[in-house]
Amino acid sequence: MASPWPLTSLLLGSNHVILPAWSYTKAVGVKIAMRSIAPLSLTQLYERYVQLGAQLQRGEISHDQFVAQAHQLQAQDATGGWWTIDPLTGSYMTYTAQGWVNAT
Numbered sequence: 001m002a003s004p005w006p007l008t009s010l011l012l013g014s015n016h017v018i019l020p021a022w023s024y025t026k027a028v029g030v031k032i033a034m035r036s037i038a039p040l041s042l043t044q045l046y047e048r049y050v051q052l053g054a055q056l057q058r059g060e061i062s063h064d065q066f067v068a069q070a071h072q073l074q075a076q077d078a079t080g081g082w083w084t085i086d087p088l089t090g091s092y093m094t095y096t097a098q099g100w101v102n103a104t
Contacts, residue, residue, distance in 0.1 A: 042083060045075035049085045 040048065049070060056066040070087030074095075077083060082095035083103070092103040 039074060039076040039082075042075045042077060045073055045083060045085065048073050049087075049090075 052061070052066055052069055052073075055061045056063065061069070067087045070085065074082055074084045084093050084095075084100065085091070086093050086102075093100045094103045095101075
């Protein structure tokens, strides 16, 4: 199953930005190299979520920034299933034909 929120790495000179693949980027006179990024492992998903939570607690990011960044985190398991963590509840979610649903 393809990623429900595929990420794209955008390289602009020495600047490196990660965007959802569905983002629209327009550049005039600038060469842009775009490539897909490998999904996180489940361990990396959890670790990154915890890091974001710590940044929120220290006041380094706002709640809105935490939610936006957490929504972009997703992992793929060995069977090809997609996972994320709901930033509002901390619960794991999986991607199914019905979209993101709470994991049981």
